[in-house]
Amino acid sequence: xxxxxxxxxxxxxxxxxxxxxxxxxxxxxxxxxxxxxxxxxxxxxxxxxxxxxxxxxxxxxxxxxxxxxxxxxxxxxxxxxxxxxxxxxxxxxxxxxxxxxxxxxxxxxxxxxxxxxxxxxxxxxxxxxxxxxxxxxxxxxxxxxxxxxxxxxxxxxxxxxxxxxxxxxxxxxxxxxxxxxxxxxxxxxxxxxxxxxxxxxxxxxxxxxxxxxxxxxxxxxxxxxxxxxxxxxxxxxxxxxxxxxxxxxxxxxx
Amino acid sequence: xxxxxxxxxxxxxxxxxxxxxxxxxxxxxxxxxxxxxxxxxxxxxxxxxxxxxxxxxxxxxxxxxxxxxxxxxxxxxxxxxxxxxxxxxxxxxxxxxxxxxxxxxxxxxxxxxxxxxxxxxxxxxxxxxxxxxxxxxxxxxxxxxxxxxxxxxxxxxxxxxxxxxxxxxxxxxxxxxxxxxxxxxxxxxxxxxxxxxxxxxxxxxxxxxxxxxxxxxxxxxxxxxxxxxxxxxxxxxxxxxxxxxxxxxxxxxxxxxxxxxxxxxxxxxxxxxxxxxxxxxxxxxxxxxxxxxxxxxxxxxxxxxxxxxxxxxxxxxxxxxxxxxxxxxxxxxxxxxxxxxxxxxxxxxxxxxxxxxxxxxxxxxxxxxxxxxxxxxxxxxxxxxxxx
Numbered sequence: 001x002x003x004x005x006x007x008x009x010x011x012x013x014x015x016x017x018x019x020x021x022x023x024x025x026x027x028x029x030x031x032x033x034x035x036x037x038x039x040x041x042x043x044x045x046x047x048x049x050x051x052x053x054x055x056x057x058x059x060x061x062x063x064x065x066x067x068x069x070x071x072x073x074x075x076x077x078x079x080x081x082x083x084x085x086x087x088x089x090x091x092x093x094x095x096x097x098x099x100x101x102x103x104x105x106x107x108x109x110x111x112x113x114x115x116x117x118x119x120x121x122x123x124x125x126x127x128x129x130x131x132x133x134x135x136x137x138x139x140x141x142x143x144x145x146x147x148x149x150x151x152x153x154x155x156x157x158x159x160x161x162x163x164x165x166x167x168x169x170x171x172x173x174x175x176x177x178x179x180x181x182x183x184x185x186x187x188x189x190x191x192x193x194x195x196x197x198x199x200x201x202x203x204x205x206x207x208x209x210x211x212x213x214x215x216x217x218x219x220x221x222x223x224x225x226x227x228x229x230x231x232x233x234x235x236x237x238x239x240x241x242x243x244x245x246x247x248x249x250x251x252x253x254x
Numbered sequence: 255x256x257x258x259x260x261x262x263x264x265x266x267x268x269x270x271x272x273x274x275x276x277x278x279x280x281x282x283x284x285x286x287x288x289x290x291x292x293x294x295x296x297x298x299x300x301x302x303x304x305x306x307x308x309x310x311x312x313x314x315x316x317x318x319x320x321x322x323x324x325x326x327x328x329x330x331x332x333x334x335x336x337x338x339x340x341x342x343x344x345x346x347x348x349x350x351x352x353x354x355x356x357x358x359x360x361x362x363x364x365x366x367x368x369x370x371x372x373x374x375x376x377x378x379x380x381x382x383x384x385x386x387x388x389x390x391x392x393x394x395x396x397x398x399x400x401x402x403x404x405x406x407x408x409x410x411x412x413x414x415x416x417x418x419x420x421x422x423x424x425x426x427x428x429x430x431x432x433x434x435x436x437x438x439x440x441x442x443x444x445x446x447x448x449x450x451x452x453x454x455x456x457x458x459x460x461x462x463x464x465x466x467x468x469x470x471x472x473x474x475x476x477x478x479x480x481x482x483x484x485x486x487x488x489x490x491x492x493x494x495x496x497x498x499x500x501x502x503x504x505x506x507x508x509x510x511x512x513x514x515x516x517x518x519x520x521x522x523x524x525x526x527x528x529x530x531x532x533x534x535x536x537x538x539x540x541x542x543x544x545x546x547x548x549x550x551x552x553x554x555x556x557x558x559x560x561x562x563x564x565x566x567x568x569x570x571x572x573x574x575x576x577x578x579x580x581x582x583x584x585x586x587x588x589x590x591x592x593x594x595x596x597x598x599x600x601x602x603x604x605x606x607x608x609x610x611x612x613x614x615x616x617x618x619x620x621x622x623x624x625x626x627x628x629x630x631x632x633x634x635x636x637x638x639x640x641x642x
């Protein structure tokens with residue numbers, strides 16, 4: 001029985017670390033966040049010390065917590081993460097997420113959002129509603145394409161965010177085709193993709209989060225959103241840096 | 255019209271169809287580590303192409319002979335009877351799917367997945383859902399192959415008629431329909447929105463091509479498909495597809511794909527059987543036919559016999575595979591979803607598929623021994639009931 005005591009101590013120590021260092025938990029999927037394309041408008045906004053971000057999405061961008069709070073959903077976490085990492089810069093993240101919105105419905109609101117919020121960046125979360133309804137993938141793709149164009153014309157950068165990984169409903173929701181469409185539009189339009197599907201799958205496979213769990217409690221959901229907000233902040237900052245590098249390189253050439 | 259050389263059933267068809275059935279089963283278990291061995295991860299095409307091609311091949315082989323021997327009406331009626339069997343099998347699978355989804359809907363709650371719960375909405379209006387399912391317009395995930403197959407079989411009698419008379423004209427007509435489908439965007443409508451996942455207007459090309467090969471096309475192609483130039487092109491294309499696939503799993507390699515190439519290449523459309531997928535299947539087939547001859551010794555080996563057995567009863571084993579993948583997912587939800595469990599479930603599933611195929615063979619053997627009218631011509635016993 002002598003081994004039991006050190007084993008217990010070890011387990012407690014590990015558990016304490018795991019909870020104490022909650023931030024590090026997110027990093028198990030950090031390799032899946034990769035700045036592929038520069039975000040010019042974000043870089044400019046950071047130079048001007050004022051970064052405004054709009055999140056457009058559906059239910060999975062919200063977290064129906066006790067009392068309907070949205071503070072724990074990833075848009076708020078993103079704002080917190082960016083504020084703490086971008087010292088001296090005002091960061092404002094506004095969420096326009098509404099339940100059951102399709103990409104086409106969101107796209108209709110883009111004009112108004114550009115006028116009202118004047119965001120340097122729009123994070124466009126979509127795909128789940130389409131996958132559930134079985135919307136035509138070609139249609140979905142052209143909606144994405146038009147939406148990104150509208151936002152670019154309105155001087156906003158875009159980050160696309162695909163669906164959540166949901167192991168319980170995986171056999172029932174055929175998400176792959178829609179995720180492919182988003183990846184494709186991202187490549188074509190040179191827009192970074194925040195691959196939430198792959199990130200959450202990684203967390204699930206590594207046991208970072210037990211996404212199979214059935215619970216009414218929002219604890220895990222909040223931690224997942226916290227991690228999503230942090231990784232999203234990484235992607236935004238890295239992509240903005242990419243724009244700065246591009247800028248200085250072109251200056252050097254001149 | 256079937257040449258004398260093809261009188262004996264080609265065991266390669268059963269072998270590869272059996273393997274395709276296993277791969278489809280493995281791919282249908284979600285988050286299954288074993289599915290990394292399946293071909294869809296290493297190229298553009300996957301087990302669906304193999305299944306549809308071989309189904310076209312065997313159907314033309316079996317019913318083509320019936321049509322030459324007994325005429326259009328009898329053979330046509332047999333094809334339609336087969337289509338009906340597939341339809342019934344599809345509805346049976348749909349019931350299992352409904353049972354699974356209803357169970358998960360009742361037992362699962364998690365605030366994180368509020369949005370994904372939307373998939374259960376159709377349970378609220380069973381009247382509409384059931385009617386749409388009977389009309390083949392409702393499309394549950396992973397259950398798209400059988401509706402495609404039903405349509406292909408239902409349309410088969412006239413296609414077969416033409417294949418037997420003017421094989422090349424039939425193939426050209428099929429290619430024309432494929433091209434027109436791409437041009438005009440034809441597809442079958444689905445419920446509640448969208449279109450069929452496997453577009454029959456496009457996928458018929460592979461099915462008819464299979465039939466064309468069965469009725470003498472393979473012999474005509476042989477000098478071409480065995481030439482070293484074809485082999486070199488096929489190998490080069492498979493390597494190219496493999497490299498492109500790797501960039502999907504390691505996104506930072508995506509930069510190595512030139513922009514003009516990715517613009518031209520993507521999206522690789524599975525719904526409409528993208529030309530890249532079709533070509534990938536052709537390349538695989540050319541190499542397979544080259545290195546696995548009809549009288550390949552291994553075809554008689556007990557090692558490959560289980561796959562051949564499964565391939566000989568493909569409709570039953572396909573349905574069983576879909577059911578087992580649901581059951582496997584269910585066990586993963588309820589018991590454990592670890593890697594050991596994934597491997598155990600995958601192995602157990604394939605063993606059950608083999609055992610069931612053995613049982614079906616045994617049943618057919620027993621029935622065959624009973625005194626009764628020898629309804630099948632000799633030779634067709636190998637294929638007659640298993641043309642799916």
